[in-house]
Amino acid sequence: xxQVKQNSPSLSVQEGRISILNCDYTNSMFDYFLWYKxxxxxxxxxxxxxxxxxxxxxDGRFTVFLNKSAKHLSLHIVPSQPGDSxxxxxxxxxxxxxxxxxxxxxxxxxxxx
Amino acid sequence: DTGVSQDxxxxxxxxxxxxxxxxxxxxxxxxxxxxxxxxGQGPEFLTYFQNEAQLEKSRLLSDRFSAxxxxxxxxxxxxxxxEQGDSAMYLCASSLLGVGYNExxxxxxxxxxxx
Numbered sequence: 001x002x003q004v005k006q007n008s009p010s011l012s013v014q015e016g017r018i019s020i021l022n023c024d025y026t027n028s029m030f031d032y033f034l035w036y037k038x039x040x041x042x043x044x045x046x047x048x049x050x051x052x053x054x055x056x057x058x059d060g061r062f063t064v065f066l067n068k069s070a071k072h073l074s075l076h077i078v079p080s081q082p083g084d085s086x087x088x089x090x091x092x093x094x095x096x097x098x099x100x101x102x103x104x105x106x107x108x109x110x111x112x113x
Numbered sequence: 114d115t116g117v118s119q120d121x122x123x124x125x126x127x128x129x130x131x132x133x134x135x136x137x138x139x140x141x142x143x144x145x146x147x148x149x150x151x152x153g154q155g156p157e158f159l160t161y162f163q164n165e166a167q168l169e170k171s172r173l174l175s176d177r178f179s180a181x182x183x184x185x186x187x188x189x190x191x192x193x194x195x196e197q198g199d200s201a202m203y204l205c206a207s208s209l210l211g212v213g214y215n216e217x218x219x220x221x222x223x224x225x226x227x228x
Contacts, residue, residue, distance in 0.1 A: 036219075042221050043204055043220050046217070099163075099168070099169060100158045101146075101148075102158070103155030
């Protein structure tokens, strides 16, 4: 039962263009969402988050959008840089289990020159 | 930079052997989590501690798995009688309860290979 889904296993984008990574969830109890970036041989690194009371959060080149009615969130990276090439995980947390994160399967982003 | 550290980074063992991993969280963090990640999947929650108390365990954590955080600082995860299906990356994370939304910060992981 995959409660957090990232349906695109990979994405290739040219340097300078926008990268859009998508995430869908099924559990309506989720109230906080996070994006993590992971390089090979390293643990996931926290990138940006959003509470369910908001629909947008921005941090530099990174913006996360949340559409609660569609149970969908997306991460926009603009402009994309070669150093952004990594695996990106969407994660969610519910009010009832304020500790546990439920992760998607990840999207591998490749930013090409 | 005193982030989350894990030891060892890699462990190769034979089926049936016991293994123990250690996690040192960020020093002021009172919550510590263990996750497991297999190839092509995202991290899956195993268990978490608040200070020294183990507050939640996943059904993934079979009887062969045990975790401790004896003094509320470092934690150990032991797997007894390892099986080939235990091969995975074991990730530790920590967070500080009461600050913001308690983002979890991950260590580099311990990669376990069971032969």
